[in-house]
Amino acid sequence: MLLLQLLASGIQTGLIYALTAAGFALIFGATRIFHVAHGATFALAGYAFLETAVAGVPWPLACLVSLVVAVGFGLFMDAFVYRPILRHEGSFFTVFVAAFGMVVVVQSVLELAFGRSFVSYSSTLTRATAVLPGLYLAPIFWVIIAVTAAILLLTGVFLGRSRAGIGLRALSENPELLRAFGLSARRLSALAIALGSALAVPGAVLMAATSGLQPSIGPHVMLISLAASIVGGIGSLRGAVAAGVLLGVTESLVVSILDTQWSESAGFVLLFGFILFRPRGLLGQPVPR
Amino acid sequence: MTAYLLNLATLSAIFGILAVSLNMLVGYAGIFSMAHAVFFGLGAYAGAQIALQVIPDVLLAAIVAALFAAACSLCLALPALRVRGEYFVAASLGLQMLASTAFSQAQALTGGIGGLVGIPPPMLLGLDVSSAPAFLVVCLAFLALCLIGIRLLMRGSFGRSLMALRDSESAARAFGKDVAQLKTQAVAVGCAMAGLAGALFAFQEAFVNVESFTLEQSILVLAMVIIGGVGTLAGPLIGAVLLLLLPAGLSFLPFIPPTDIGSVQQLIYGLAMTLLMIFRPAGLAGRSVGQR
Amino acid sequence: MTALLTLNGLSKRFGGLTAVQGLDMELHEGVITALVGPNGAGKTTLFNLVTGNLTPDAGEVTLAGRTITGMAPHRVARLGIARSFQDLRLFTHMSVRDNVLASIERRAWLWQARGGSARRDATEAALERTGLLSLGRARAVDLSYAEAKFLSLARIMATGARIWLLDEPASGLDPASRRRFTALLRAAVAKGVTICLIEHNLDIVTEIADRIAFLDQGRKLAEGDPASIMRNPELRAIYFGERRE
Numbered sequence: 001m002l003l004l005q006l007l008a009s010g011i012q013t014g015l016i017y018a019l020t021a022a023g024f025a026l027i028f029g030a031t032r033i034f035h036v037a038h039g040a041t042f043a044l045a046g047y048a049f050l051e052t053a054v055a056g057v058p059w060p061l062a063c064l065v066s067l068v069v070a071v072g073f074g075l076f077m078d079a080f081v082y083r084p085i086l087r088h089e090g091s092f093f094t095v096f097v098a099a100f101g102m103v104v105v106v107q108s109v110l111e112l113a114f115g116r117s118f119v120s121y122s123s124t125l126t127r128a129t130a131v132l133p134g135l136y137l138a139p140i141f142w143v144i145i146a147v148t149a150a151i152l153l154l155t156g157v158f159l160g161r162s163r164a165g166i167g168l169r170a171l172s173e174n175p176e177l178l179r180a181f182g183l184s185a186r187r188l189s190a191l192a193i194a195l196g197s198a199l200a201v202p203g204a205v206l207m208a209a210t211s212g213l214q215p216s217i218g219p220h221v222m223l224i225s226l227a228a229s230i231v232g233g234i235g236s237l238r239g240a241v242a243a244g245v246l247l248g249v250t251e252s253l254v255v256s257i258l259d260t261q262w263s264e265s266a267g268f269v270l271l272f273g274f275i276l277f278r279p280r281g282l283l284g285q286p287v288p289r
Numbered sequence: 290m291t292a293y294l295l296n297l298a299t300l301s302a303i304f305g306i307l308a309v310s311l312n313m314l315v316g317y318a319g320i321f322s323m324a325h326a327v328f329f330g331l332g333a334y335a336g337a338q339i340a341l342q343v344i345p346d347v348l349l350a351a352i353v354a355a356l357f358a359a360a361c362s363l364c365l366a367l368p369a370l371r372v373r374g375e376y377f378v379a380a381s382l383g384l385q386m387l388a389s390t391a392f393s394q395a396q397a398l399t400g401g402i403g404g405l406v407g408i409p410p411p412m413l414l415g416l417d418v419s420s421a422p423a424f425l426v427v428c429l430a431f432l433a434l435c436l437i438g439i440r441l442l443m444r445g446s447f448g449r450s451l452m453a454l455r456d457s458e459s460a461a462r463a464f465g466k467d468v469a470q471l472k473t474q475a476v477a478v479g480c481a482m483a484g485l486a487g488a489l490f491a492f493q494e495a496f497v498n499v500e501s502f503t504l505e506q507s508i509l510v511l512a513m514v515i516i517g518g519v520g521t522l523a524g525p526l527i528g529a530v531l532l533l534l535l536p537a538g539l540s541f542l543p544f545i546p547p548t549d550i551g552s553v554q555q556l557i558y559g560l561a562m563t564l565l566m567i568f569r570p571a572g573l574a575g576r577s578v579g580q581r
Numbered sequence: 582m583t584a585l586l587t588l589n590g591l592s593k594r595f596g597g598l599t600a601v602q603g604l605d606m607e608l609h610e611g612v613i614t615a616l617v618g619p620n621g622a623g624k625t626t627l628f629n630l631v632t633g634n635l636t637p638d639a640g641e642v643t644l645a646g647r648t649i650t651g652m653a654p655h656r657v658a659r660l661g662i663a664r665s666f667q668d669l670r671l672f673t674h675m676s677v678r679d680n681v682l683a684s685i686e687r688r689a690w691l692w693q694a695r696g697g698s699a700r701r702d703a704t705e706a707a708l709e710r711t712g713l714l715s716l717g718r719a720r721a722v723d724l725s726y727a728e729a730k731f732l733s734l735a736r737i738m739a740t741g742a743r744i745w746l747l748d749e750p751a752s753g754l755d756p757a758s759r760r761r762f763t764a765l766l767r768a769a770v771a772k773g774v775t776i777c778l779i780e781h782n783l784d785i786v787t788e789i790a791d792r793i794a795f796l797d798q799g800r801k802l803a804e805g806d807p808a809s810i811m812r813n814p815e816l817r818a819i820y821f822g823e824r825r826e
Contacts, residue, residue, distance in 0.1 A: 034375045084567050092374055093321050097515055098566035104508065104559030111552040219504065223382060230379050265390040268383035272368075275380040279372050447691050449683040453672045460670035463632060464740065465658035465687040474691060 014248020039222025332487025358484025404498025
């Protein structure tokens, strides 16, 4: 039963990772920007939800605040960090360092504002009850599954059907094509970042409501989404989702064999192995060397 | 006060070595490692174990630490040969996370979370160099050796080959450069120096634990290199001194509570990294980062 | 006359696309051969197959009787095959002099003690002949277009390679520079260097080349002296037909 319990909590974390990694993969796939500040988006979204909800704002409204903060931060990064650097043709490393700097900044601002310790938001949704003998699940487990499925489905439909969605896919593959369709590459990449950042919100809210938040969640989520999008195959949304779940489950199951300390590292063993032996990931295209 | 300044100077020398060696990877070889603290840590543990188990001789500890770190640098060279760009950065981040866990778990070798304590005072070939000024001189001497070594290497055919590789890997290949051999050597040399710095650090602190070898430390060293200026000899040194002086300087500001100094320091160097990349990607004293 | 470099039934596909198909060709010592053909004819792919940047699906490359098929690029280079790139690929942030020097230093162990002065001499000689001596300390990225083209050639000259593969070496040069460039190639060939070059401008081709190989869609359609190839109406139709689109 312990194994089942671990599997359940692995899936729960995995789905949160999947949502976040999907956002990261969407942004990287469309814009080729290695948006490591996605972790900062996640942390900001989580804290925005938590602080407003704790202040007594009804939760749907708190979610909205969180969404505004996340998208706002993403667009801010695009307009004031990425655009200026890419305008003078900075290398990928310049972009990476700038984004990484913002991860550090956001973490320290959160520390200064809300302290370094864990904060969480509890409600009746998060109280676990025995579903089976020995298997405790909180109702939020089902909420997470439903929310993840719904959002990924919506994103998939949007990317597959809508004009802007098709434009986003063309952005990475064939920027020439965009001009033919009369779409602006600049606006589309802003759209990709806004959309990707929005995808961090449900994960952040759910994590605030389940395991809680601390300022260092930003770098942590950044590492996980990076790992998931590489293990899944860079640019592949489906791959990122699958890898997110895989990472969550691995992290959780490792606890049954090794010390809990190893749980976070398990994901990185996976990442390291994939980079060495299958850099294209689960579902990605071959990597140009 | 003097003791405080001496300590700061010694740490500057040690972190100077660390930053200069990372700069060799980032600035000359185009290997963007986020795992430099790992090799700093490997050297620190190796040096500490030599001091604890064999003899507290700085030279011996430094040599063993450097060799050990160089041997382990294959973990970094392997992904550097397989992938590049974002993938390599991700691989090095993964290595850093793995190593942090390994450091805190390998109780027998690293003392686990508690670390290795009671490292005896340093000797140098039988001489007692444990006093603060003496050890500062030792560290400065090692720093000077590393600087001279890097300058010689970078002025010579090895440095030219590395820079050629950084500017155009395919052209370097077309002119007969063995990319695998070059990158492996560059990583080994850079990591060996990080290991050496680690051994000095172990003596200086008389205590090592995993806290000093985490991702935060790797980021700090990278920030030193970036802020000082990538691809220059003096830049990383300037960066190291600046970032070490920062917490000291902040502690003089009365309106910052002591518990927040760490966060404020992070805030400042994080902001500095981002702003520099936007407005002056060359750093305070240098050329642009990783241009192709 | 035996060939220095022989391509035998060379083929390469990318996914469903055939880049080079069953190609036979010989390069002879002291001869300048031009590869001519419409875009996508497989000319640059051919270079990449010879230099080891790509591995052929079928066929063989032999250098003076020794097979070099599938050898790593740096090993091919060390056997005396030097190449230039259409986009030059200079070592942009290094000085002009270091660009040349770095191109002839092969054994990069941490120290390379022997032969330093010989390499310096070769570097100075190459800089002098290409007229770049006064720019020795300038960074490659700061050079003019023509200077960059000459630097690209200087790197190859200094290596002392027996075979030069040049990808559009003279395109975009003004007539005076082009004459200087051609003279350098002629001088090299007189000393026994073998040159194969890709060129779109047919004026340049007739000016420089001793032989022309006409490629289309990965196949060699014809090979011969420039005059006879240029007169062939079918080839002209393919070439100019493609170009006009």
